[in-house]
Amino acid sequence: MRTIKKTLLLIILVMITVCIRAQDHNSKLRVLVLTDIENEPDDAQSMVRFLAYSNNWDVEGLIATTSVHQKKKVAAWRIKEIVSAYGQVRTNLLLHEKGYPDTNYLKSIIKESYPDFGMAAIGNGKDSEGSEWLIKTVDKEDNRPVWVLVWGGPNCLAQALWKVHMTRSPDDINKFVSKLRVYTISDQDDTGPWIRKTFPTLFYICSPGTHDRGAYHHATWTGISGDKFHGRFSGADFSIVDNPWLDKNIRKDHGPLGAQHPFTKYLMEGDSPSFLYLVDNGLGSPEYPNYGSWGGRYELYQPKTEKWFYEPETRPIWTNAEDEVMGIDSTFQTSNKATIWRWRKAYQNDFAARINWSIQPYKNANHPPVAKLAHPNNLHVKIGDTVLLNASPSTDPDGNQLSYEWIEYPEVGTYAARNTLKIEHEKTAKASFIAPNVTRPETIHIILAVSDNGTPALTRYQRVIVTVFP
Ligand SMILES: [Ca+2]
Ligand SMILES: [Ca+2]
Numbered sequence: 001m002r003t004i005k006k007t008l009l010l011i012i013l014v015m016i017t018v019c020i021r022a023q024d025h026n027s028k029l030r031v032l033v034l035t036d037i038e039n040e041p042d043d044a045q046s047m048v049r050f051l052a053y054s055n056n057w058d059v060e061g062l063i064a065t066t067s068v069h070q071k072k073k074v075a076a077w078r079i080k081e082i083v084s085a086y087g088q089v090r091t092n093l094l095l096h097e098k099g100y101p102d103t104n105y106l107k108s109i110i111k112e113s114y115p116d117f118g119m120a121a122i123g124n125g126k127d128s129e130g131s132e133w134l135i136k137t138v139d140k141e142d143n144r145p146v147w148v149l150v151w152g153g154p155n156c157l158a159q160a161l162w163k164v165h166m167t168r169s170p171d172d173i174n175k176f177v178s179k180l181r182v183y184t185i186s187d188q189d190d191t192g193p194w195i196r197k198t199f200p201t202l203f204y205i206c207s208p209g210t211h212d213r214g215a216y217h218h219a220t221w222t223g224i225s226g227d228k229f230h231g232r233f234s235g236a237d238f239s240i241v242d243n244p245w246l247d248k249n250i251r252k253d254h255g256p257l258g259a260q261h262p263f264t265k266y267l268m269e270g271d272s273p274s275f276l277y278l279v280d281n282g283l284g285s286p287e288y289p290n291y292g293s294w295g296g297r298y299e300l301y302q303p304k305t306e307k308w309f310y311e312p313e314t315r316p317i318w319t320n321a322e323d324e325v326m327g328i329d330s331t332f333q334t335s336n337k338a339t340i341w342r343w344r345k346a347y348q349n350d351f352a353a354r355i356n357w358s359i360q361p362y363k364n365a366n367h368p369p370v371a372k373l374a375h376p377n378n379l380h381v382k383i384g385d386t387v388l389l390n391a392s393p394s395t396d397p398d399g400n401q402l403s404y405e406w407i408e409y410p411e412v413g414t415y416a417a418r419n420t421l422k423i424e425h426e427k428t429a430k431a432s433f434i435a436p437n438v439t440r441p442e443t444i445h446i447i448l449a450v451s452d453n454g455t456p457a458l459t460r461y462q463r464v465i466v467t468v469f470p
Contacts, residue, residue: 028056028057028058028099029056029057029058029144029145029147029278029286030057030058030060030137030142030144030145030146030147031057031058031059031060031146031147031149031275031278032059032060032061032062032063032134032137032146032147032148032149033047033050033059033061033062033063033149033151033275034063034065034113034130034148034149034150034151034152034153034154034156034157035047035062035063035064035065035079035151035152035271036064036065036066036067036069036070036074036151036152036153036188037064037075037078037079037151037152038070038073038075038078039067039069039070039152040069040265040266041262041263041264041265042264042265042266042267042268042269042270042271043151043152043271044078044082044260044261044262045261045262045264045268045269045272046151046269046270046271046272046275047062047078047079047082047260048082048085048250048257048258048260048261049261049269049272049275049351050272050275051082051083051086051106051257052093052257052351052354052355052357052358053275053279053354054086054100054101054106055093055097055098055099055100055101056099056278056279056280057147057275057278059101059106059109060109060137060146061109061111061130061133061134061137062079062083062106062109062110062111063076063110063111063112063113063130063133063134063156064076064078064079064110064111064112064113064130065113065130065152065153065155065156066113066114066115066116066117066118066121066152066153066155066189067117067152067153067188067189068117068118068153068188068189069152069188070152071116071117072115072116072117073115074112074113074115076110076111076112079110080107080110081260082257082260083103083106083107083110084103084107085256085257085259085260086103086106086257087103088255088256088257089255089256089257089358089359090102090103092255092357092358092359092360093354093357093358095357095361095362096354096357096362096365096367097357097367109133111128111129111130111133112128112129112130113128113129113130113131113155113156113159114126114127114128114130114131114155114156114159116155117153117155117189118153118155118189118190118191119155119158119189119190119191119194121155121156121158121159121191122155122158122159122162122191122194123159123162126159127159127163128156128159130156131156131157131159131160131163132160134148134156134157134160135160135163135164135176138160138176138179138180139176145178145179145180145181145203146179146180146181147181147182147183147278147286148180148181148182148183149183149271149274149275149278150182150183150184150185150188150274151185151271151274152185152188152189153188153189153191153192154182154184154187154188154189154191154192154195155189155191157180157182157191157195158191158194158195161176161177161195161198161199164176165198165199174201177199177201177202178201180202180203181203181286182195182202182203182204182205182206183205183206183274183277183295184204184205184206184274185207185219185221185270185271185273185274186206186207186208186209186216186219186221187206187208187209187310190310192206192310193310193311193313193314196313196314196315196317197314197315200314200315203318204317204318205277205289205298205317205318205319206317206318206319207219207220207221207296207298207319207320207336208303208319208320217231217232217233218320218336219320220273220296220297220298220320220321220336220337220339220340221270221271221273221274221296221340222267222270222337223236223273223296223335223336223337223338223339223340223341224241224267224268224269224270224272224273224276224340224341224344225238225241225264225267225268225269225270226238226267226337226341230266230267231267231337233333233335233337233338234327234329234331234333235325235326235327235328235329235331235333235335235338235341236327236328236337236338236341236344237328237341237344237345240344240345240348241267241268241344241348242264242268243263243264245348246261246264246268249348249351249352249355249456250351250352250355254355254356254358254359255355255358255359256358257355257358258355258358272295273294273295273296273340274295275295276293276294276295276340276347277289277293277294277295277296278295279293279294279295279350281294281350281368281459281460281461282371282448282460282461282462282463283343283447283461283463285463289318290318290321290412291412291445291463292323292339292409292411292412294340294343294346294347295340296336296339296340297321297323297336297339297411297412298318298319298320298321299318299319299320299321300316300317300318301316301317301319302314302315302316302317303317303319303320320336321336321339321411322334322335322336322338322339322411323335323336323338323339323342323411324338324410324411325338325341325342346449346451346458346459349456349457349458349459350368350458350459352456353365353366353367353368353454353456353458366398366400366452366454366455366456366457366458367396367397367398367454367458368397368452368458368459368460369394369395369396369397369400369402369450369451369452369458369459369460370394370395370396370397370450370460371391371394371448371449371450371460371461371462372391372393372394372395372462373389373390373391373393373448373462373464374390374391374392374393375388375389375390377462377463377464377465378464378465378466378467379464379465379466379467380466380467380469381435381466381467381468381469382435382468382469382470383435383436383437383438383468383469383470384434384435385434385435386432386433386434386435387432387433387434387435387466388430388432389406389423389430389431389432389433389446389448389464390429390430391404391429391430391448391450391462392429392430394429394450396452396454398452398454400452400453400454401452401453402429402450402451402452402453403427403450403451403452403453404427404428404429404431404448404449404450404451405426405427405448405449405451406423406426406427406431406446406447406448406449407426407446407447407448407449408421408423408444408445408446408447409445409446409447412445413442413443413444413445413465414442414443415436415438415442415443415444415468420436421433421436421444422434423446435466435468436468438468438469438470439470440470441467441468441469441470442467442468443465443466443467443468444465444466444467444468445463445464445465445466446463446464446465446466447461447462447463447464448461448462448463448464449461450462
């Protein structure tokens with residue numbers, strides 16, 4: 001009898017474990033990277049940061065590609081080199097957070113795309129292990145979408161789509177396209193316009209800018225590390241993305257993974273916004289690019305400015321949106337780059353903490369606070385109601401002291417009358433505001449930012465969406 005009970009208990013325990021694992025697995029986003037790594041140092045930099053966050057996602061492909069900057073070669077060897085360095089620190093990273101992928105698994109998903117530029121790599125005979133892998137990944141029995149993050153030219157994705165387009169029924173093409181989520185760092189070859197024109201329903205985030213026309217300075221992604229001297233915009237703190245900061249916090253005396261982060265040639269990590277957009281920190285919401293995140297904010301429209309693209313845009317895409325933010329010179333800046341640089345201190349500190357994780361025991365490193373609300377993320381109120389915001393259940397795994405900030409995000413939501421919403425006690429755990437006058441239901445987005453006082457200080461978020469009814 002005892003044995004039966006024990007066996008039953010064991011079966012139940014195994015079932016619970018399997019369920020939890022399955023849940024854990026399924027809640028992650030599926031991510032596949034296309035990178036023109038080695039065209040200049042910044043893709044290698046982004047790969048270091050990406051691997052430091054690789055437990056956030058189900059990483060399903062790391063594919064070396066071409067771009068306008070590297071037209072005839074691909075460099076999978078460099079991805080392998082950085083993944084090997086990751087392999088040396090993975091055990092230590094796991095002391096801090098679970099879920100870091102196995103090194104041999106990561107090596108097995110490194111692929112090469114066809115080594116030619118743009119549309120020259122599209123068509124019969126142009127399949128590559130990269131494009132075939134992409135098709136296979138999307139075709140997997142898994143309902144979750146696949147996020148394709150494009151750090152160079154997207155022609156590997158274009159070839160995959162071309163093949164599907166040529167060999168499948170309209171329904172099956174639609175099914176394939178509907179599983180894709182694409183985030184490109186501008187158009188780094190001429191296949192982007194072809195993809196968008198040929199597959200008009202494809203979810204596509206693209207900040208304008210083409211190398212050929214010298215127009216990258218329109219691009220949102222430059223907000224990751226530019227300023228008025230390096231990216232032609234004001235307001236951002238360059239010191240925390242510059243080489244001395246990176247040497248001190250990432251590259252030197254921070255173990256083998258940090259040591260793979262090369263010296264910046266132009267700007268630090270132009271490609272990182274594509275995955276900072278997907279970091280699960282409570283701020284962003286991947287299916288809603290207009291909500292804003294560490295990877296910027298984008299709105300859905302058909303851009304009219306032809307010089308930003310290879311050819312006039314044929315359809316709405318998720319592209320440049322502006323935020324008004326206080327800059328380091330204490331003046332308000334309104335720009336699309338600000339949708340990224342406004343979070344610069346938080347994402348840089350977060351990266352530094354993770355590189356510390358790669359070499360330090362748990363007690364010698366900092367871990368992010370857990371931002372938690374005492375109420376739902378969505379609140380429904382009426383004009384004149386006092387809306388109570390409460391983050392007092394927030395905690396910190398290291399026992400750090402917490403500070404709070406409630407930030408109205410007037411660019412998001414339908415209620416956009418700046419400066420008329422006054423949040424009381426906006427720097428404490430409990431804050432409030434009076435629901436404003438509206439003539440129809442309007443939404444207000446409030447961001448809770450909870451920061452700890454560890455070293456480096458880390459920040460996590462919650463978003464409160466308040467709907468005010470007349
Ligand atoms: Ca790149
Ligand atoms: Ca902490």
